[in-house]
Amino acid sequence: MPKTYVWGYNDRNCWFSWCNYIHHFGVQNIYKLRVDYPPLVHYFLWLLAKFSTTSENIYLYIYKLKYITLFIEILSIFCVYKILDLKKVKYPYLWPLMIFFNIAFWYDNVLFGQVDGVYTGFAFISITFAILKKPSLSLIFFILCVNFKLQGIIFFPIIALVLFHEIKHYTLPKIATTLLPAVLLQALVIFPFIYVGDFKLALNSFSESMGRYPLVSMGAYNIWSLIFERPDLINDNMGVFNFSYNSFGLISFFGLSGFVLLPFALKSLNIFNKSLKLDFSFENVLLVCVLVILFFTYFNTQMHARYSHPLVLFAGTLALLRKDYLRFFLVSLAVFLNMEGASKILKGNITEFQTIWFQPWFVSLIFLTVIVLYSIDYILLIKKGIQLKA
Numbered sequence: 001m002p003k004t005y006v007w008g009y010n011d012r013n014c015w016f017s018w019c020n021y022i023h024h025f026g027v028q029n030i031y032k033l034r035v036d037y038p039p040l041v042h043y044f045l046w047l048l049a050k051f052s053t054t055s056e057n058i059y060l061y062i063y064k065l066k067y068i069t070l071f072i073e074i075l076s077i078f079c080v081y082k083i084l085d086l087k088k089v090k091y092p093y094l095w096p097l098m099i100f101f102n103i104a105f106w107y108d109n110v111l112f113g114q115v116d117g118v119y120t121g122f123a124f125i126s127i128t129f130a131i132l133k134k135p136s137l138s139l140i141f142f143i144l145c146v147n148f149k150l151q152g153i154i155f156f157p158i159i160a161l162v163l164f165h166e167i168k169h170y171t172l173p174k175i176a177t178t179l180l181p182a183v184l185l186q187a188l189v190i191f192p193f194i195y196v197g198d199f200k201l202a203l204n205s206f207s208e209s210m211g212r213y214p215l216v217s218m219g220a221y222n223i224w225s226l227i228f229e230r231p232d233l234i235n236d237n238m239g240v241f242n243f244s245y246n247s248f249g250l251i252s253f254f255g256l257s258g259f260v261l262l263p264f265a266l267k268s269l270n271i272f273n274k275s276l277k278l279d280f281s282f283e284n285v286l287l288v289c290v291l292v293i294l295f296f297t298y299f300n301t302q303m304h305a306r307y308s309h310p311l312v313l314f315a316g317t318l319a320l321l322r323k324d325y326l327r328f329f330l331v332s333l334a335v336f337l338n339m340e341g342a343s344k345i346l347k348g349n350i351t352e353f354q355t356i357w358f359q360p361w362f363v364s365l366i367f368l369t370v371i372v373l374y375s376i377d378y379i380l381l382i383k384k385g386i387q388l389k390a
Contacts (some may be wrong), residue, residue: 012113015045016062023049023058028192031201036209039189039202040147041115044068069109069117073100076121079128080317083282087321099316104332104339108309111345119149120310124317127155127289130162131282138163139182147189150206151307154296157261158288162280165268213302216245219342220303221334222367224249225360236301245301252299260291263382278385286318287378290331294371305342308335308367327373334366 014035022030027046035042048065052058077096084092099105108114122145129138142159145152167175193202216224217231224231224245236246243251264285267278278284290311297308311331319328340346341358356362 012062015065016059018042019045019049019052019058019062020055022046023052023055026192028196029198031193031198031205034201036205036212038147038150038205039193040144041149043189044115044118063113065115066109066113069115072121073106073109073117076117076124076313079121079125080313080320083128083317084320087282089320095320098320099313102312102316102332104336105312105316107336107339108306112306112339112343114306114309116149116306116309119145119152120313122148123152123155123310124313126159127162127285128282130159130166131280131285133166135163135167135178136181139179140185143182143185143189147186150209151296154257154292155289157257158264158285158292161261161264161268162285165280168268214246216301218302219305219338220297220307221305221338221341221360221363222298222300222303223364224301225364226368231360249300253295256295256299257292260288260378263385264288276385278382283318283321284381286314286321287374287381289314290318291371291374291378294367294374298367298371305338308338311335327370330366330370330373334363334370337363337366 014037018030018033018035018037021033022042022045025032027042030042044065047068048062049058051064052061077100080096080099081092084095089095109117122141126138126141126145129135129141138159142152142156145155167178170178190199190202193199214236215232216228216234216236219232228234234245236249237244239245239248263276263278264280266272266276267280293308293310293314297303297311312335315328315331319325337358341353341360341363344350344353347353353359
């Protein structure tokens with residue numbers, strides 16, 4: 001595993017400091033440093049500290065955090081294999097490699113040195129278990145997801161709708177036993193910090209990272225790259241028509257996400273069942289997930305380039321199920337160009353790219369094309385569902 005990381009100040013410096021602190025004072029005391037990462041990240045660092053044994057080794061081997069991330073990513077790829085096998089796709093053990101060996105998939109961890117593959121993998125596994133009608137396992141992996149990265153909360157609405165569609169017929173005792181493992185897991189995750197009196201600090205870690213960098217863009221080549229030449233230099237509290245750019249982004253994200261989730265909410269709540277035929281199948285749910293991720297990264301402010309990383313796993317699995325590789329190629333291209341354009345790791349220096357391929361506005365147009373294509377797919381899906389029922 002290469003020891004590469006993004007240029008300059010980066011999370012690697014934080015992970016080394018936090019891991020070393022955990023080595024000396026225990027994971028339960030980490031929030032005394034006022035860190036802004038959720039608890040599960042620190043358990044991963046605790047595990048690394050246990051294997052490293054000394055401060056010197058922690059510094060030398062902090063890059064091995066990549067192996068832990070890789071393990072979770074392999075689990076998610078195995079999950080893709082099981083989905084394809086369940087759907088009777090030919091050669092289910094080979095197709096997932098198209099995702100695993102995709103540079104857009106492993107760039108975030110192997111080169112960038114980031115850990116977005118962890119919460120992405122947990123979210124993907126949670127959604128898989130939800131569709132397979134295993135709510136307890138789904139909730140367990142969702143708890144792991146949001147306790148690793150708060151961004152995982154964007155998957156909560158679709159997971160909740162799929163699970164509610166299943167458990168709405170349960171008796172109250174069965175609902176309680178279904179929820180209990182996830183509740184116990186959350187209690188175990190947070191208990192060490194309650195024990196030392198840092199419960200409030202641990203809770204604050206979920207919210208304090210939001211708004212820490214109030215810029216229109218933190219490296220994501222999204223809609224703001226079409227509006228501003230340097231969105232990374234503009235404060236997102238500025239705006240027009242008495243709305244900040246941050247507000248415009250949030251309104252767009254919540255509005256568009258609500259639009260694509262609405263038919264599934266109606267289905268889950270048994271509303272308009274006579275006029276809407278819609279299944280919680282892998283294809284349909286993954287399509288919604290892809291659109292939600294796109295809306296989240298494309299319209300919101302303060303977005304990093306790596307926030308589009310989950311697209312590769314979700315869009316890749318959808319492509320394998322639908323045998324639709326054009327959209328997956330465009331997703332992979334856009335994610336890779338954005339990641340390399342922002343980090344310049346393969347380029348080898350921090351000077352800006354001159355070629356059109358890595359220009360923010362160009363990559364933004366690819367993302368926009370992808371949004372249009374998947375939106376057309378979604379509209380056709382809903383139209384087909386209404387016609388079939390009619």
